Amino acid sequence: MKIEDGFWVFGYGSLVWLPGFEYSERQVARMDGFSRSFCMWSIHHRGTVEDPGLVLALDAVEGGFCDGVAFFVPPETAQKTIDYLRERELISSAYLEEIHPITLHDGRKVECVAYVIDTAHEQYCGGMALEKQAQVIASAVGGRGPNTEYLYNTAEHLAKIGLSDPELDWLADRVRTLSA
Secondary structure (H helix, E strand, O other), X not given: OOHHHOEEEEEOOHHHHOOOOOOOEEEEEEEEEEEEEEEEEEOOOOOOOOOXXXXXXXXXXXXXXXXXXXXXXXXXXXXXXXXXXXXXXXXXXXXXXXXXXXXXXXXXXXXXXXXXXXXXXXXXXXXXXXXXXXXXXXXXXXXXXXXXXHHHHHHHHHHHOOOOOHHHHHHHHHHHHHHO
């Protein structure tokens, strides 16, 4: 896959509702072998070093899958977009930029750029209990705003496109209770 020829990028969290780049096609897609999980401490965007929040990442899970949104970035904006994505997603090197196969809603199988968690990175926190995740998300605030906003927007936008995520829905309900 050559970036300059245009590329697909897979969104599973904030890219779903705030891509921040131009694209010529958008489709629901599935990536096998990973699950969407609040498994990354956020020390920039949704928390701080002193009071980290949590953000979603693709965590490798044998037999797992993640439904999200794939965006096709055309050749004319490919370099500008990959530069933007690297600045946004690789801020602390907890994500790895990788190429993975995905299946688009229309049945096509394509390669895409995906940002997956580096399980050896100090920000990785996989396996945290949902209740603990809710407590962290309810209070954390970072450079891009409250952690609650990130959770609520992601859950809401996934539900709008028919990709309701039971764990995210549970977390959103629980965080609303904790924040009341």
